[in-house]
Amino acid sequence: MASNSGKVTDWVDPKDKSGEFKRQVSSFRDWVSNEPNARFPPEKGRYHVYISYACPWATRVIIARKLKGLEDFITVSSVHWHLGEKGWRFPTAQDTDAEGENVVPDPLHEDFTHMRQIYFESAPDYTGRFTVPVLYDKKQNVIVNNESSEILRMLGTAFDDHLDEAHRSVVLYPTALQSQIDEANEWHYDKINNGVYKSGFATTQEAYERNVTLLFEALDKAEAHLAATAAEGPYYLGKQLTEVDIRLFVTIIRFDPVYVQHFKCNIRDIRSGYPHIHKWMRNLYWNHPAFKDTTNFLHIKNHYTRSHTQINPLSITPVGPLPDILPLDDDVPAAEAVKAGKV
Numbered sequence: 001m002a003s004n005s006g007k008v009t010d011w012v013d014p015k016d017k018s019g020e021f022k023r024q025v026s027s028f029r030d031w032v033s034n035e036p037n038a039r040f041p042p043e044k045g046r047y048h049v050y051i052s053y054a055c056p057w058a059t060r061v062i063i064a065r066k067l068k069g070l071e072d073f074i075t076v077s078s079v080h081w082h083l084g085e086k087g088w089r090f091p092t093a094q095d096t097d098a099e100g101e102n103v104v105p106d107p108l109h110e111d112f113t114h115m116r117q118i119y120f121e122s123a124p125d126y127t128g129r130f131t132v133p134v135l136y137d138k139k140q141n142v143i144v145n146n147e148s149s150e151i152l153r154m155l156g157t158a159f160d161d162h163l164d165e166a167h168r169s170v171v172l173y174p175t176a177l178q179s180q181i182d183e184a185n186e187w188h189y190d191k192i193n194n195g196v197y198k199s200g201f202a203t204t205q206e207a208y209e210r211n212v213t214l215l216f217e218a219l220d221k222a223e224a225h226l227a228a229t230a231a232e233g234p235y236y237l238g239k240q241l242t243e244v245d246i247r248l249f250v251t252i253i254r255f256d257p258v259y260v261q262h263f264k265c266n267i268r269d270i271r272s273g274y275p276h277i278h279k280w281m282r283n284l285y286w287n288h289p290a291f292k293d294t295t296n297f298l299h300i301k302n303h304y305t306r307s308h309t310q311i312n313p314l315s316i317t318p319v320g321p322l323p324d325i326l327p328l329d330d331d332v333p334a335a336e337a338v339k340a341g342k343v
C-alpha cells in the first residue's frame with residue numbers, strides 16, 4: 001500500500017503489477033470502555049470525531065452518533081471535501097464552497113491546517129495514510145481509534161450507562177442477530193463497501209473487471225435478500241435497524257451520484273436496476289434524520305471527482321444523475337410510465 005512518502009493518488013502502489021487496490025490496516029485501535037481504570041472512559045464532552053462528509057467510512061460513525069444521541073459526548077468536525085497532495089485539509093474561514101454542519105477549522109488546534117498533523121501529534125513516526133474517521137480524546141490529546149467499524153461498534157454500547165432509555169434501547173449489534181450481522185458485514189465489506197474502491201482504483205483492466213463483476217454479484221445477492229424478506233422489513237435484517245443498515249447505506253447512497261460513473265461501477269445503477277435496494281435506501285434516508293442529515297451530496301460529489309486526479313485529471317464534476325436521490329415514492333421516468341400504463 002502507498003505510504004505517505006508516495007503521491008497521494010497512489011492508492012495502488014505503482015510498483016504493484018496486479019493493479020489491485022489493497023486497503024491499509026488501521027493503526028489506532030483503542031476503545032472507549034467502562035472497565036475500571038480504562039484509559040478512555042466514557043465521559044461527556046471528552047471525545048471528538050474528525051470526519052469527512054464525503055467519506056463513507058466516516059459517515060458510518062456520525063450516523064451512529066445521531067442514532068444513539070451522543071451529540072453531547074462526542075463533538076464532530078468535518079474536513080474540507082478536497083483531498084490534496086498533503087491529504088485532507090481543515091476548512092478555513094475563507095472557504096465558501098464547502099457548506100455543511102460542522103464544516104469548520106480544526107476546533108481543537110488553532111494552528112493545524114491538515115489531518116496529518118493530528119496523526120503526527122499522536123505518533124510522530126506514523127507512516128500510513130491520514131484517513132478519516134478519527135476518534136480523538138480531548139483530555140489526553142491522542143487518537144483513540146481510526147477504524148470506522150470499531151468506532152461504530154464502540155458507539156453502540158460504550159456510553160450506554162449515561163444515556164436515557166430511548167437511546168440506550170437503540171441496539172445496533174443485538175445478540176440475537178450477531179451471527180447474521182457478522183455474515184452480512186463480511187461480504188458487504190469486501191465486495192460492496194470496498195468493492196467500489198477496488199473497481200474504481202484498479203490500474204489494470206483485469207483487476208477492474210474482476211472486482212466490478214464481484215461487486216454486482218454481491219448487489220444482486222443483496223437485492224435478492226431484500227426481495228425475499230420485504231414483508232419482514234423495512235430494514236436489512238427485518239424490523240430492527242442494525243449496523244448492517246448503516247454500513248451498507250453509506251455505500252449505496254453514493255452509488256448513483258458517484259460510483260456509477262467515477263468508479264466505472266456501471267453494469268446497472270441503483271435507481272433503475274435494484275428496486276428493493278432502492279426502496280430500502282430511501283426509507284433510511286427519508287424517514288430517519290440520522291441518515292439524511294449526515295448525507296451531504298456536495299461534499300460527496302466534489303470530493304471524488306476533484307480529488308482523484310488519476311481518474312479524472314480535469315476535475316470536472318458530472319452534473320447528474322438528477323436528483324441525487326429520488327423522493328420516497330417516485331421512480332425513474334421509464335418505470336413511472338409503466339406504472340401509469342403509458343407504455
Ligand SMILES: N[C@@H](CCC(=O)N[C@@H](CS)C(=O)NCC(=O)O)C(=O)O
Nearest residue numbers: 055056057129130131132146147148
Ligand atoms: N479502514 C478505514 C478506512 C478509512 C478511509 O480509507 N478513509 C478515506 C476516505 S473515504 C481517507 O481518509 N482517505 C485518505 C487517504 O487515503 O489519503 C476505516 O474504515 O475507518
